[in-house]
Amino acid sequence: MSFTRFLAVARKEVVHIFRDSRGLIIVLIMPVVLVLLFGYGVNLDFKGLPVYVYDRDGSQQSQDLLKRFQASEYFDVVRVVNDYPALTRSLDDGHAKMGIVIPWDFSQRLGDRRPVQIQALVDGTDDNTANVLIGYAQAVVQGYSSDVQLEWLRNRGQLLRPALLSVETRTWYNEDLESSAFIVPGVLALVMSVIGAFLTSLTIAREWERGTMEQLISTPVTPLEIMLGKLAPYFAIGMFDVIVCALIAIYWFQVPFRGSFPTLLFTSAMFLVVVLSLGFYVSVIAKSQLTASQISLIITFLPAFLLSGFLFPIEQMPVVLQWITPLVPARYYVSILKKIFLKGTPTALLYPDLVPLALFALVVALLATASFHKRLG
Amino acid sequence: MQEKPQSAIIVEGLTKSFANVRAVDRLSFEVHTGEIFGLVGPDGAGKTTTLRMLAGIMPADEGTARVADVDVVHDPENAKRQLSYMPQRFGLYEDLTVNENIRFYADLFGVSRTEREDRSALLLQAAGMREFRLRLAGKLSGGMKQKLSLVCALIHRPKIILLDEPTTGVDPISRRDFWRILYELVSQGVTILASTAYLDEAERCHRVALLHQGRLFFCDTPKNLKARLGKSVLSITSSEPRRLRAELENVVGISSLVLTGDGLHVVVENGVSRIPEFEARLKGASIPFDTIQQVTPTIEDLFVHAVGSGAPSHA
Numbered sequence: 001m002s003f004t005r006f007l008a009v010a011r012k013e014v015v016h017i018f019r020d021s022r023g024l025i026i027v028l029i030m031p032v033v034l035v036l037l038f039g040y041g042v043n044l045d046f047k048g049l050p051v052y053v054y055d056r057d058g059s060q061q062s063q064d065l066l067k068r069f070q071a072s073e074y075f076d077v078v079r080v081v082n083d084y085p086a087l088t089r090s091l092d093d094g095h096a097k098m099g100i101v102i103p104w105d106f107s108q109r110l111g112d113r114r115p116v117q118i119q120a121l122v123d124g125t126d127d128n129t130a131n132v133l134i135g136y137a138q139a140v141v142q143g144y145s146s147d148v149q150l151e152w153l154r155n156r157g158q159l160l161r162p163a164l165l166s167v168e169t170r171t172w173y174n175e176d177l178e179s180s181a182f183i184v185p186g187v188l189a190l191v192m193s194v195i196g197a198f199l200t201s202l203t204i205a206r207e208w209e210r211g212t213m214e215q216l217i218s219t220p221v222t223p224l225e226i227m228l229g230k231l232a233p234y235f236a237i238g239m240f241d242v243i244v245c246a247l248i249a250i251y252w253f254q255v256p257f258r259g260s261f262p263t264l265l266f267t268s269a270m271f272l273v274v275v276l277s278l279g280f281y282v283s284v285i286a287k288s289q290l291t292a293s294q295i296s297l298i299i300t301f302l303p304a305f306l307l308s309g310f311l312f313p314i315e316q317m318p319v320v321l322q323w324i325t326p327l328v329p330a331r332y333y334v335s336i337l338k339k340i341f342l343k344g345t346p347t348a349l350l351y352p353d354l355v356p357l358a359l360f361a362l363v364v365a366l367l368a369t370a371s372f373h374k375r376l377g
Numbered sequence: 378m379q380e381k382p383q384s385a386i387i388v389e390g391l392t393k394s395f396a397n398v399r400a401v402d403r404l405s406f407e408v409h410t411g412e413i414f415g416l417v418g419p420d421g422a423g424k425t426t427t428l429r430m431l432a433g434i435m436p437a438d439e440g441t442a443r444v445a446d447v448d449v450v451h452d453p454e455n456a457k458r459q460l461s462y463m464p465q466r467f468g469l470y471e472d473l474t475v476n477e478n479i480r481f482y483a484d485l486f487g488v489s490r491t492e493r494e495d496r497s498a499l500l501l502q503a504a505g506m507r508e509f510r511l512r513l514a515g516k517l518s519g520g521m522k523q524k525l526s527l528v529c530a531l532i533h534r535p536k537i538i539l540l541d542e543p544t545t546g547v548d549p550i551s552r553r554d555f556w557r558i559l560y561e562l563v564s565q566g567v568t569i570l571a572s573t574a575y576l577d578e579a580e581r582c583h584r585v586a587l588l589h590q591g592r593l594f595f596c597d598t599p600k601n602l603k604a605r606l607g608k609s610v611l612s613i614t615s616s617e618p619r620r621l622r623a624e625l626e627n628v629v630g631i632s633s634l635v636l637t638g639d640g641l642h643v644v645v646e647n648g649v650s651r652i653p654e655f656e657a658r659l660k661g662a663s664i665p666f667d668t669i670q671q672v673t674p675t676i677e678d679l680f681v682h683a684v685g686s687g688a689p690s691h692a
């Protein structure tokens with residue numbers, strides 16, 4: 001291993017990257033775009049959903065209930081209508097996501113302490129949103145209902161007692177249920193996959209394609225020098241992009257960061273080794289840039305996107321896919337990212353993810369090292 | 378003091394097959410230290426495959442090859458330190474400048490900075506490309522590219538240089554620069570093995586090997602090869618060389634006919650004595666021609682003759 005030769009290869013690779021506008025875009029702009037795209041674009045939160053109301057009672061009590069809907073950040077009571085058709089129309093034309101009908105005997109029944117039902121009409125085209133809406137609406141009504149009961153008990157002069165049983169839901173680690181907090185850390189895995197595997201998959205294939213490999217392998221440069229020299233610039237770029245993305249996540253999207261930054265860098269470096277080695281290996285095998293880039297996207301970017309738990313929780317995947325996920329290195333990295341950002345898990349407790357990730361890094365790096373020979377086929 | 382090897386390259390029984398062709402077939406030859414040796418043959422003769430094996434970048438099926446006293450079949454990496462290989466297809470980086478390409482190859486061969494600067498100044502001067510130092514290699518003309526390849530190949534003072542069709546597609550001026558540099562190197566004791574499909578270039582080599590379908594036909598100095606032909610060559614200039622050839626094809630005593638730019642070369646025994654006979658024959662067939670005269674054979678005459686008679690020399 002000669003440091004001069006390693007440096008020569010690395011310097012040349014940097015020139016290739018910076019003289020190619022495509023390379024520059026992928027290196028500098030793509031990471032930011034991905035973070036923003038997922039930070040803003042994939043919004044799993046429901047806030048201020050438009051609600052139309054048909055209040056047939058028009059009493060103080062029905063107003064109280066509606067105020068509670070309005071007070072909830074999930075709903076926005078946009079309009080009160082005077083007949084049923086107006087309500088259904090608002091759902092049909094998409095002005096409202098939910099319509100609430102308060103029955104004419106609402107206050108009367110409450111006064112008699114008889115059960116009363118509120119009708120909620122929900123736009124079910126998107127069943128996920130519909131379910132969430134119904135859940136939120138139930139919570140609002142439940143809250144109102146228990147308050148009415150307490151009020152009634154208090155009026156009867158009974159002692160205030162805490163309810164015997166109550167279910168209190170609390171979401172830990174991501175108290176505000178911000179979906180960007182769930183998603184943005186995982187974007188780092190996507191960015192790394194593109195930088196690592198996609199870009200590096202081009203490097204060796206490009207030398208074959210442009211006919212420069214023949215001259216290169218006729219020199220005393222060793223395969224290891226070629227590999228390390230070619231990967232070093234992408235490693236540096238990858239680490240730079242990790243820092244940029246993390247800063248955007250923390251300062252722009254206000255994603256909590258509770259772990260240690262050195263741990264973030266260290267684990268990112270490990271994941272980079274995995275994707276860089278994979279990219280290099282693919283590049284050696286494929287010998288054409290097009291094939292190499294396609295293979296690398298299929299084996300790194302797609303799994304990082306679909307099977308890593310970055311967007312879709314692994315527990316909710318079909319069982320067969322769940323079986324595959326242990327083979328997806330991004331899965332461990334995404335899990336680590338979420339733990340570092342949201343939980344602040346101490347580094348020592350990351351070993352269930354760290355160990356498999358380290359194993360992957362080792363195996364793939366060895367595979368890549370062994371794959372390249374200074375020989376024409 | 379160890380004695381210098383007399384032969385810079387020794388090839389014995391070198392063989393390489395691909396799926397359905399024997400690209401190189403039991404090839405044996407020696408290149409003496411300090412000579413320009415030409416590997417001559419048409420497309421597909423096996424020149425590139427031979428040079429790749431000698432450069433240590435393609436494993437041989439059989440046979441041995443010693444380059445600069447290193448067994449290149451078994452220890453290619455050691456041989457690479459001593460030699461320089463310039464592939465047929467331009468092998469430098471088009472998005473790097475002239476200087477950057479030179480620096481890259483200098484670094485790979487461990488050439489120090491001062492040495493690199495001195496040597497590249499000298500070589501670029503000789504190649505007539507000093508003013509192109511900062512130009513991207515991809516923006517150079519074909520001739521310039523080849524000369525840059527040569528500069529990169531020479532930056533570490535190799536003892537042996539393998540050049541694969543170095544002047545194919547190169548303008549005459551660059552070609553002249555190129556050969557001047559090669560002769561200069563040889564005068565310094567460097568050994569050069571160059572392949573060429575141009576037979577006029579073969580004449581510039583000290584010795585040549587004629588290659589056809591992976592086999593060696595002759596290996597000697599251009600002069601001796603011509604003497605070996607043992608026949609004379611008549612040159613007939615004509616505006617209709619193809620008709621000429623058709624007419625002479627089955628004439629007794631003619632061993633081969635070689636089309637040239639302005640006529641036909643006829644390889645024939647006792648050439649001068651048969652000139653009147655040919656003149657009469659062509660007039661009879663009313664085929665237009667200007668002159669018939671005896672000329673010195675070219676490598677091409679030799680080549681066509683050798684291939685036509687189908688007798689490889691190593692038997």
Ligand SMILES: Nc1ncnc2c1ncn2[C@@H]1O[C@H](COP(=O)(O)OP(=O)(O)O)[C@@H](O)[C@H]1O
Binds near residue numbers: 396398399420
């Ligand atoms: N990599 C290869 N794979 C398959 N066949 C090859 C390969 N390289 C050369 N050949 C075949 O070997 C023969 C010799 O080719 P080559 O050495 O390139 O000849 P030349 O350089 O004299 O034109 C040709 O028939 C060619 O098609």
Ligand SMILES: [Mg+2]
Binds near residue numbers: 425426
């Ligand atoms: Mg060739």
